[in-house]
Amino acid sequence: MTKYFLAFDVGGTTIKYGLLDEQRQISATGHCSTEHNQNNHILKQLQLITADYQQKYNLAGIGVSTAGIVGVAGQIQYAGPTIPGYQGTPLKASLAQQSGLPVFVVNDVDAALLGEQLAGAAQDKTSVYCVALGTGIGGAYLDCGQLLNGAHATANSLGYTLYDPQTKTNYEQRASTLALEQQLIAHGVSVPVAFERARQHQAPFTTLIATWAAEVAAGLANIILLFDPELLLIGGAVSQQGEFLLQLLKQALVQQLPPDLCQTELRVAQLADQAQLFGAVAKFYN
Template sequence: MAEYLSIDIGGTYIKYALIDDRKQLYGHHKVETKGNIDDAILKQVETIIAGVMEHTVISGIGISTAGIVDREKGEIIYAGPTIKNYIGTQFKSYLSRKFGLPVHVENDVNAALIGEVWQGAAKDEDQVFCITLGTGIGGAYYHQQIIDGYYHQAHSVGYLLYDPETKTNYEMRASTSALNQRIHQELGAEVSTADVFDRAKQGDDTCLSLIEAWSQEVAKGLAQIILLIDPKCILIGGGISRQGSYLLDHIQKQLPAFLPDHFLKTNIKIAELYNDAALFGAVYPFFKEEKSSC
């Protein structure tokens, strides 16, 4: 039975799990991401792999990571401020030599979308856009395959809608970090996003107003995606997607205001796999290879 190790590298945590040939994820763990000095993250990943291989025989390693990835080289070619000193990190060449195993490396939003198309809310769908709302905002588009753009920089939607007056872009206004900032300014640092959603559902006008104002910002960016790409489906991912239909209703209510009349045809859906989406997507190439070799 073939087993693979899937690793998802974020700015706050590195999550990892094993997946077997029945496509079952198990053995989930996470560790805090170290400050990336002297290739600290690459060394963390190396330590994780070595630890897993002490008790499990694995056939390959899939890595999902923040930053823009050259998929062929398995290397980070661009990274924002979330992870410093990350550009040039050569996961594939270093780890494949170190452990003698095949290694696939993918951007985390791309991996999440692949996971959802393979095993989640967009199973067997095509022309699907995924937007993840988290510390920042990421985007990915699947049309028979992931569409990267010529320089691998397509769908960097967090940088949309820059406002020179406020010096803010889309992710500065519509990420969950932006929502948290609004909450802390109005209600205090001890109030969480989950608290605000709970209170809004119970009729709290202040909390409802906060969610509506933030949902409007989210909807502005979704409208740009629809106008430019016309996807069949947009998936909304990230931790806040656990708010499910309540979140979706607020965003859908705001969206028509930013589109021409009768223009909205795209199906807006909540992602299903949550934190497992990128773990599935990171190892999908191994299953794709198995299928194509049959």
């Protein structure tokens, strides 16, 4: 009988879920709203979906990728205001008690990195730093199979770095995809359209995209200098800009690093919005 692992990806507004089999094929996917976690809605939904899938399939384990900082007991150690009442939720203990199955709970950026190493762009690397560009900027570092999150599980909080006292902004306020979107409002275009026009050398998009890429590269340069990873992986929806984005970042890094120092390879993520589902259950494939 085929064994399946049930994977969840809990975000600020949506819970995604699906099954992965022993050949790492994904199926039976679905999604539902978090309902702003009213009355502990997220945990209740995970329990309902788990019960439903456990009746229908031969489950061997459950993995949860989630926003927020995950504690050592698989609980939500810290959650921001985007998910009210989420902090302290005992995800691992509750799902393990209900199902009788092993449960793995991991932060969503960590999960994206684990997913890319399991089935995506980082399969051939053991030292990988992942930078997720989106509404904010998150980081994750995997070295020799170990996620390195610091003594208090708050390491790799990239978005809060590089504070500039003159503009009173931090890294993610200048370099996130949201920051770029806000700059493009006046021009009435989306990020993908702006990139397409930059490819065509249209003003002012060539300059806008290059300036934003330089802001992103400032954070990447620090990662390279501090950690010297084998691979630096760029995730988030903007990673779909592929080689064009990589070339912009590489050009900007030349201006920010000592000549001939950088040996880290840059790649974009491959699994898009499925990376967290793969990463949620990656532990079960080791």
